[in-house]
Amino acid sequence: MAKTDSSSGSAPEDASADRLSTAPVEETGPSGAGSFGGVRRPGLLGALGWGLREATGWLRWFWRQLTSMRVALILLLLLSLATIPGSLIPQTSVDSVKVDDWKKGHQALTPAFEKLQLFHVYSSVWFSAVYILLFISLIGCIVPRTWQFVGQLRSRPPRAPRRLDRMPAYATWRTEADPEQVLARAGRLLKGKRFRTEPGEGSVAGEKGYLREAGNLVFHVSLIVLLVAFASGQLWKSEGGKLIVQGDGFSNTLTQYDDFKSGSLFTPADLPRFSFFLDDFEATYEVTGPQRGTPRTYAAHVTYYKGTDNTPHKTTIKVNDPLVIDGSKIYLQGHGYAPVVTVKDGKGNVAYQGAVASLPLDSNITENVVLKVPDFRDKEGAKDQVGFTGLFIPTLDERTGTMLSQFPDLVSPGMVLTAFHGSLGMDSGVPQSVYKLDVSKMKQFTKPDGKSKLSQLLRVGQTMNLPNGGTLHFDGIKPWATFQISQKPGDGPALAGAVAAILGVAGSLFIQRRRVWVRAVRAADGSTVVELAGLGRSESAKVPEELADLAAALQTDAPPVPDDPSTSDAPPTPDEGADTTEPSESSEGARA
Amino acid sequence: MNLAAATNENLAHISNVLIYSAMAVYTLAFLAHIAEWVFGSRSAVGRTAAAITATPRQAVTVTVKSGSAGGGTAVLERPKVITRTAPGGRDDVPDGPGAAGTSEQGDLYGRIAISLTVLAFALHAGGVLTRALSVQRAPWGNMYEFSCTFGMVAVGVYLCLLAARKNIRWLGLPLVTTVLLDLGLAVSVLYTASDQLVPALHSYWLWIHVSCAIISGASLYVGAVSTLFYLLRDRYEERLAKGEAGPDAPEGKPEQQSADGGWLRLGVKAQLAMDSALSRLPSAGTLDKFGYRINATVFPLWTFTIIAGAIWAEAAWGRYWGWDPKEVWSFITWVAYACYLHARATAGWKGRKAAYLGLFAFACYVFNYYGVNFLFGGKHSYSGV
Numbered sequence: 001m002a003k004t005d006s007s008s009g010s011a012p013e014d015a016s017a018d019r020l021s022t023a024p025v026e027e028t029g030p031s032g033a034g035s036f037g038g039v040r041r042p043g044l045l046g047a048l049g050w051g052l053r054e055a056t057g058w059l060r061w062f063w064r065q066l067t068s069m070r071v072a073l074i075l076l077l078l079l080s081l082a083t084i085p086g087s088l089i090p091q092t093s094v095d096s097v098k099v100d101d102w103k104k105g106h107q108a109l110t111p112a113f114e115k116l117q118l119f120h121v122y123s124s125v126w127f128s129a130v131y132i133l134l135f136i137s138l139i140g141c142i143v144p145r146t147w148q149f150v151g152q153l154r155s156r157p158p159r160a161p162r163r164l165d166r167m168p169a170y171a172t173w174r175t176e177a178d179p180e181q182v183l184a185r186a187g188r189l190l191k192g193k194r195f196r197t198e199p200g201e202g203s204v205a206g207e208k209g210y211l212r213e214a215g216n217l218v219f220h221v222s223l224i225v226l227l228v229a230f231a232s233g234q235l236w237k238s239e240g241g242k243l244i245v246q247g248d249g250f251s252n253t254l255t256q257y258d259d260f261k262s263g264s265l266f267t268p269a270d271l272p273r274f275s276f277f278l279d280d281f282e283a284t285y286e287v288t289g290p291q292r293g294t295p296r297t298y299a300a301h302v303t304y305y306k307g308t309d310n311t312p313h314k315t316t317i318k319v320n321d322p323l324v325i326d327g328s329k330i331y332l333q334g335h336g337y338a339p340v341v342t343v344k345d346g347k348g349n350v351a352y353q354g355a356v357a358s359l360p361l362d363s364n365i366t367e368n369v370v371l372k373v374p375d376f377r378d379k380e381g382a383k384d385q386v387g388f389t390g391l392f393i394p395t396l397d398e399r400t401g402t403m404l405s406q407f408p409d410l411v412s413p414g415m416v417l418t419a420f421h422g423s424l425g426m427d428s429g430v431p432q433s434v435y436k437l438d439v440s441k442m443k444q445f446t447k448p449d450g451k452s453k454l455s456q457l458l459r460v461g462q463t464m465n466l467p468n469g470g471t472l473h474f475d476g477i478k479p480w481a482t483f484q485i486s487q488k489p490g491d492g493p494a495l496a497g498a499v500a501a502i503l504g505v506a507g508s509l510f511i512q513r514r515r516v517w518v519r520a521v522r523a524a525d526g527s528t529v530v531e532l533a534g535l536g537r538s539e540s541a542k543v544p545e546e547l548a549d550l551a552a553a554l555q556t557d558a559p560p561v562p563d564d565p566s567t568s569d570a571p572p573t574p575d576e577g578a579d580t581t582e583p584s585e586s587s588e589g590a591r592a
Numbered sequence: 593m594n595l596a597a598a599t600n601e602n603l604a605h606i607s608n609v610l611i612y613s614a615m616a617v618y619t620l621a622f623l624a625h626i627a628e629w630v631f632g633s634r635s636a637v638g639r640t641a642a643a644i645t646a647t648p649r650q651a652v653t654v655t656v657k658s659g660s661a662g663g664g665t666a667v668l669e670r671p672k673v674i675t676r677t678a679p680g681g682r683d684d685v686p687d688g689p690g691a692a693g694t695s696e697q698g699d700l701y702g703r704i705a706i707s708l709t710v711l712a713f714a715l716h717a718g719g720v721l722t723r724a725l726s727v728q729r730a731p732w733g734n735m736y737e738f739s740c741t742f743g744m745v746a747v748g749v750y751l752c753l754l755a756a757r758k759n760i761r762w763l764g765l766p767l768v769t770t771v772l773l774d775l776g777l778a779v780s781v782l783y784t785a786s787d788q789l790v791p792a793l794h795s796y797w798l799w800i801h802v803s804c805a806i807i808s809g810a811s812l813y814v815g816a817v818s819t820l821f822y823l824l825r826d827r828y829e830e831r832l833a834k835g836e837a838g839p840d841a842p843e844g845k846p847e848q849q850s851a852d853g854g855w856l857r858l859g860v861k862a863q864l865a866m867d868s869a870l871s872r873l874p875s876a877g878t879l880d881k882f883g884y885r886i887n888a889t890v891f892p893l894w895t896f897t898i899i900a901g902a903i904w905a906e907a908a909w910g911r912y913w914g915w916d917p918k919e920v921w922s923f924i925t926w927v928a929y930a931c932y933l934h935a936r937a938t939a940g941w942k943g944r945k946a947a948y949l950g951l952f953a954f955a956c957y958v959f960n961y962y963g964v965n966f967l968f969g970g971k972h973s974y975s976g977v
C-alpha cells in the first residue's frame with residue numbers, strides 16, 4: 001500500500017515517518033451548520049458577512065475539490081471517454097469529404113450531431129471544457145506541491161521514530177563496538193550511498209530519492225508546456241498546397257497557393273519569403289509480384305531561393321524528408337503527369353501551348369484531362385471557344401480493351417480526347433475549377449460523318465484535327481508534384497515538452513523515495529544494540545534489500561555477538577508469527 | 593535481381609513453415625498446461641483459508657544470503673531483515689503454489705509445457721527473423737507481421753520473467769492461449785505476402801515507433817492478465833474470508849452436492865473447479881502489485897512510443913498530431929493508463945476500481961490495434977487487409 005494516503009489508518013504512528021509524497025490528501029466537503037462554521041449576526045451587515053464567508057468558503061471548497069486527486073482522476077477518465085466520439089464520427093478537420101458523405105447518409109441525425117459539435121469534437125465546447133478543467137486542476141495541483149517539495153528539500157530527514165521495529169523493514173543485532181563508532185560509520189555509509197543524513201540523539205536518519213517527486217512535478221509541468229505548444233501551433237499555423245509541373249516554380253505568397261488553411265491568429269505577413277522550382281521528379285514502382293505498381297520511391301529535385309537572396313540551392317525532397325526553409329516545411333505529397341500540347345486555332349495561330357496538369361483517378365495514374373482554350377477563332381476567324389476533355393494513360397495496353405492505365409510509370413503513354421466548342425462560361429463571374437469543363441453551353445464536335453462524336457487516341461507527336469480548322473498537337477509529357485507548405489510555430493517547445501515528460505515520468509515511476517534510520521544504544525550489559533529501519537514510499541522489495549546491504553556493511557565494523565537469551569532488555573523482538581523465508585520474488589519490479 | 597528475388601521468396605516460405613510449426617508446438621504446450629491445471633491439486637486452500645481467517649501474520653523475515661565476501665571461500669550469512677505489511681487488509685495472504693498445486697504429476701506437465709513453449713518460441717522467433725530477412729527490413733510492415741512479432745515479444749517477456757525467477761508460471765496457460773489466437777488470426781485473416789514498404793513507411797522513426805509499440809503492448813498484456821486474475825482471486829479471497837469458499841464452504845460438503853438438481857450440481861462443480869484454480873494462483877496482493885509494476889514500467893515507454901509516432905507523422909505528413917483514428921486511440925490508451933496510475937495513488941480508488949481502469953486501458957490498446965485497423969482505416973492504413 002502506498003503511503004500517499006496518510007489519512008488512512010495504515011500510517012505509522014510516528015509523525016516523523018509520515019508522508020513521503022506531496023500528493024494532495026483527500027478533502028472532505030464542508031459539513032455542519034452554516035456550512036463553514038461561524039455565527040450569523042443579526043442585521044444586513046451580519047447577513048452580508050455571512051454570505052461572503054459562505055461564498056468564499058464554497059469557492060475554496062470547490063477549488064480544493066477541483067485540485068483533489070479524485071477529481072483529477074475523474075477528469076482524466078472523462079477526457080479518455082470524450083476523445084472516443086471523434087474517432088467514430090468523421091471529423092471536418094481530418095477529412096471533410098467524408099463528413100459530407102456521412103451527412104448525406106444520415107440526414108435525420110445530422111442536425112443533432114451538428115448541435116453537439118460532433119463533426120469537430122476536438123475543438124468543441126464540451127471537449128474543451130474537460131481538458132481546460134483538467135489543466136486548471138493540474139495547475140492547482142502543481143503549485144502547492146512545488147512549494148511543499150521545496151519545503152521537503154530544505155528540511156532535514158526526520159528523527160528516528162521511537163519504535164523502529166514498527167517500520168516496514170527492520171533489522172537488529174548486538175555488538176561489542178561503541179555506539180558512537182557505529183553511528184559515525186552508519187552516517188558515512190549512508191552518505192556514501194548518497195543519502196541525505198541527519199544525526200540525532202543516539203541515532204542517524206537518512207533520506208534519499210527526492211528526484212522522484214521532482215520527476216513527477218517535471219512531468220506534470222511538461223504536460224502544460226505540451227498543451228500550450230499545441231494550442232499556439234493551432235492558432236498560428238498555416239498550411240497550403242501547390243501543384244507544380246516540372247520546370248515551374250512557386251513563391252511563398254498567399255495568391256500562389258492552390259488551397260490554403262490557417263489558424264485564427266495567422267496573418268499573411270507571417271509567411272516567410274522563399275521560392276523554389278521543380279527541376280525534375282522521379283518515381284519508381286514495384287515491377288513484379290502481387291504489389292506490382294506500388295510506389296517504392298518518390299524524389300522531387302528542386303532549386304530554391306531563400307528570402308531575397310539570389311543564390312540558388314539545390315536539394316531533393318522525399319516523402320519522409322521535407323525541405324525546411326525559415327521554419328516553413330515543404331512536404332512532397334503526390335505526383336502525376338501533365339501532357340504538353342500545342343493548340344492552334346482555325347487561322348493557324350497558337351491559342352494554347354504548355355502543360356496540362358491533370359488529376360489522377362486511380363493508383364495507376366489514369367488521369368482526367370481538361371483543357372480550356374478561350375482565345376480561339378475558327379476557320380472564318382469568328383470567336384469560338386473550345387474545350388477538351390479526356391483521359392491520359394501512362395501505360396495504355398490496347399489489348400485489354402480498357403482505357404485505364406495498367407501501371408503508374410510511363411511505359412506506353414497515350415491520351416484519349418474529345419472536344420467541345422461554344423461558350424466555356426468563364427466570364428460568368430462564377431469562379432471555375434480548371435479541372436472541370438462545364439459543357440452546358442457547348443457542343444461536342446462530331447466526326448466528318450456528322451453522327452458519331454469526335455474522339456481520338458493520341459500518342460506523343462500525334463495531332464488531332466478539329467472540324468473547325470483547329471489542331472491539337474501532343475508535344476510531350478512532364479511530371480508534376482504536389483507540395484504541402486506549412487508553417488507551425490510551437491513544434492520546438494512541443495518536442496522539448498515531450499522529452500521532459502518522458503524523463504519526468506520515468507523518474508517519477510522508477511525512483512523510490514525512502515528513509516533509513518540507524519540507532520545504536522548501550523544496553524545494560526555493556527554491549528551495543530544496533531537497530532536499522534527502512535520506510536519506502538510504497539512497499540517495495542528494494543527497501544529491505546537495501547537495508548540488508550546497509551546492515552551487512554555496518555556489521556564489518558560492528559560484528560554481531562550471539563544473542564544471550566538471558567538478557568532482559570533485548571530490543572523488542574518481532575511478533576511471534578514472524579517467519580523466515582527467502583525474499584519473495586514476486587514483489588520486485590517497477591519500483592526497483 | 594532475379595536471383596535475389598528467388599531467395600526472398602524462399603525465405604518467406606521458410607518463415608511461413610516456421611510460423612506454422614510454432615503454432616503446432618504452442619498447441620502442444622497448451623495441452624500440457626491444461627494437463628498441469630487438471631492434474632494439479634488443490635491443497636493450498638487450507639493454507640490460504642487459514643491465513644485469512646486466523647489473525648493475520650504481521651511480519652516476515654527476509655534473509656538474504658550473499659556470496660563470498662572476498663577470497664571466494666567464506667559465505668556470510670547476511671543480516672535478517674524483518675518486513676511487515678500494513679496491518680489490516682488481506683496483504684498477508686500467502687501466494688498459492690502455482691498451477692500444479694502440490695501434485696508432482698501436475699508439476700511435470702507444467703515443466704513439459706514450459707519446455708514446449710521455449711521450443712515454440714525458438715521456432716516463432718525463427719519465423720519472424722526469416723520474414724525480416726526475406727523483406728530486408730523490420731518485420732512489422734503490415735498487420736500480419738505485426739501480429740507475429742507481437743506474439744513473439746509477449747512470449748519473450750514471459751520467458752524473460754521466468755528466467756529472472758519471477759513467480760509467473762501461472763501466466764503460461766492464458767499466454768499460450770492468446771498467442772495461439774493471435775497467430776491463428778494472423779495466418780488466416782491478416783496474411784499478407786512478403787513485400788516492400790510504400791514510401792511513407794520508410795523511416796527509422798517507424799522502426800523505433802513500432803518496436804516500442806510492440807514491446808509496450810506485449811508487456812501491457814502481461815500486466816492486464818495479472819490485473820484480471822487479481823480481480824478473480826480477490827473475489828475468491830473475499831469469499832474465503834466469509835467462509836463461502838474453501839474446505840468448510842457449504843457447497844463443498846457432500847450432502848449439499850447430492851441434494852439439488854443436475855444443473856445446480858454442474859454449477860457447483862464449475863464453481864469448485866474455478867476455486868481450485870484460483871486457490872493455486874498467487875495472492876490477490878501479489879497479483880495486484882505485479883500488474884501495477886508492469887504497467888508502471890511500461891507507461892514511460894508507451895509515452896515515448898506515442899511521441900516517436902508523432903515525430904514520424906511530422907516527417908511523413910507534415911503534422912505531428914492530426915486526430916487520425918490511430919492517434920486518437922493511442923491517446924485514449926495513454927490517458928486511460930494515466931488514469932489507472934492516478935487511481936493507484938488515490939485513496940478509495942486503489943484495488944478493484946483501479947484494476948477495472950487498468951483493464952479498460954488495455955482494452956483501449958487492443959481496440960487501437962484490431963478495431964481501428966478494421967473499422968476506420970485512416971492514414972495508418974498499412975494493414976494490407
Ligand code: HEM
Pocket residue numbers: 004021022023024067068069072076134135137138139141142216220223505508509891927929930933934937
Ligand atoms: C493532465 C493530465 C494528467 C496526466 C496525464 C497525469 C499523469 C500522471 C502519471 C502518469 C502519474 C504517474 C506517476 C506516479 O505514479 O508517480 C501521475 C502521478 C501523479 N499525478 Fe498526475 N496526471 C495528470 C493530472 C494530474 C492532476 C490534475 C493532478 C492533481 C490533482 C495530478 C496529481 C498527481 C499526483 C499527486 C501524482 C503522484 C501520485 C503518486 O505519488 O504516486 N495529476 N500523474
